[in-house]
Amino acid sequence: xxKKELLYEGKAKKLYATExxxxxxxxxxxDLTAFNGEKKSSEVGxxxxxxQISTKLFQLLEEKGIPTHFVAMLDENHMLHKKVDxxxxxxxxxxxxxxxxxxxxxxxxxxxxxFTLVEFDYKNDExxxxxxxxxxxxxxxxxxxxxxxxxxxxxxRQVNDxxxxxxxxxxxxxxxxxxxxxxxKDGNIILVDEISPDNCRFWDIKSGEKxxxxxxxxxxxxxxVAYEQVLNRILGK
Ligand code: 5GP
Numbered sequence: 001x002x003k004k005e006l007l008y009e010g011k012a013k014k015l016y017a018t019e020x021x022x023x024x025x026x027x028x029x030x031d032l033t034a035f036n037g038e039k040k041s042s043e044v045g046x047x048x049x050x051x052q053i054s055t056k057l058f059q060l061l062e063e064k065g066i067p068t069h070f071v072a073m074l075d076e077n078h079m080l081h082k083k084v085d086x087x088x089x090x091x092x093x094x095x096x097x098x099x100x101x102x103x104x105x106x107x108x109x110x111x112x113x114x115f116t117l118v119e120f121d122y123k124n125d126e127x128x129x130x131x132x133x134x135x136x137x138x139x140x141x142x143x144x145x146x147x148x149x150x151x152x153x154x155x156x157r158q159v160n161d162x163x164x165x166x167x168x169x170x171x172x173x174x175x176x177x178x179x180x181x182x183x184x185k186d187g188n189i190i191l192v193d194e195i196s197p198d199n200c201r202f203w204d205i206k207s208g209e210k211x212x213x214x215x216x217x218x219x220x221x222x223x224x225v226a227y228e229q230v231l232n233r234i235l236g237k
Contacts, residue, residue, distance in 0.1 A: 001025065001080055011037060012050070012198055022185055024083045028054075028194070034126050034217040041216065048076040050196035050226040055079065056234050057163070057195040064162050066155065069182065084182025084192055090121040090129060090143050091156045094176040095164060098201065101176075104131075116160055118153050122128075123129040139219060151189055152181055158193065167173070167202065169174035169234040172211065198225050 003016040003025050014027040028047035033040050058070035069081040096115040121129045134149050167174045170219040177200035180193035197212035211226040
């Protein structure tokens with residue numbers, strides 16, 4: 001399957017049409033951005049690592065019954081996937097308090113949460129992805145029905161129930177992550193985008209070391225090495 005015209009360029013991926021109207025190709029870029037695009041850099045090989053990590057995780061989730069947009073990894077930087085209407089809600093899942101939860105509510109960094117927290121952010125760069133509740137989502141028309149919001153929450157928890165023990169076995173704490181969903185040609189809600197250290201936080205269980213994009217956000221260095229470590233642990237190396 002070959003790339004046709006460029007449909008869209010995001011911060012971390014380019015999206016191309018294919019000869020099949022229901023399939024598209026994502027090209028994973030090496031670009032790194034943070035703070036709503038204010039901090040920018042690039043890390044050679046990052047795109048290929050995220051493509052491989054996302055491929056493995058989408059395959060795992062599919063095996064466990066979560067519908068995703070994944071079809072095939074085409075080469076180092078390219079993934080073939082279903083075309084969807086993206087739902088403009090970022091579904092944030094948290095097991096341990098850090099990042100904006102700590103900043104916004106003052107919950108001490110590193111506090112394990114008594115239960116898994118699921119939040120919604122409005123995917124809108126101009127507004128800086130503000131946090132929203134169900135009523136905001138319905139008023140904005142991001143989905144048509146409350147049922148769909150309940151489904152997003154349910155699917156996000158299922159993903160966490162699969163990925164948290166999976167990474168724990170590999171010595172990584174799945175601290176929090178962001179999921180995106182879309183509707184396929186039949187109107188089914190499926191998991192889309194990517195699952196990688198760009199949108200998940202992983203902390204090494206033994207050392208507490210950060211193994212994700214916080215290394216870039218916080219200027220800690222060693223971004224590519226950390227992403228490689230995450231892939232190697234997934235591959236059991
Ligand atoms: P926080 O709200 O603490 O900044 O982020 C919570 C989790 O969601 C983190 O794992 C973070 O990587 C992810 N996340 C939240 N918003 C975004 C976003 O706009 N882009 C990406 N790539 N990840 C996000």
